[in-house]
Amino acid sequence: DTAVSQTPKYLVTQMGNDKSIKCEQNLGHDTMYWYKQDSKKFLKIMFSYNNKELIINETVPNRFSPKSPDKAHLNLHINSLELGDSAVYFCASSHSGTGILYGYTFGSGTRLTVV
């Protein structure tokens, strides 16, 4: 009955590889997000999708490509991984419109380590 679930929890991979992180929410939210948390614990938004449509695309290398097959899923694919991509990636979801007043619900994170 997890509200926002991400897989995998941990991901260790070599530089240059391509990897994906999956996210699913069962809260009936129509907006989903990807955040990156660096070693200093700063939360930085990367992407936001509303009903499968990209609405926020912050300055992120185009090696990162989000995909939303439906409003309950938002996956993140990363090509040609670099050492600097090592971080914890959080998926989150919310209602849109006035529903955002209730904040975001976060997943438990995917710790990506590039070696």
Add this chain to the structure above:
Amino acid sequence: GQQLNQSPQSMFIQEGEDVSMNCTSSSIFNTWLWYKQDPGEGPVLLIALYKAGELTSNGRLTAQFGITRKDSFLNISASIPSDVGIYFCAGLFGKIIFGKGTRLHILP
């Protein structure tokens, strides 16, 4: 762009002490949110504030929406070991902006 200044960056306190932290901005926000992140987990919403001057409690936690709408405060009374973690403020004006967090440590 909009930025939130959260302070202090870190706190080291004794169990049982009260804790205060705050968040300020040069911009006005319509909603203030306070989140807590436990180690190895994602942030969890603690308190949401919707009106200037509003004071809201959640157990030992009390948060206030500043009267100027440019700041918010979080107090924790009688801290316990499970209060350890990172506390994030967040302001909402169209989208949610997060502060850089206050790391709370409790000394044995």
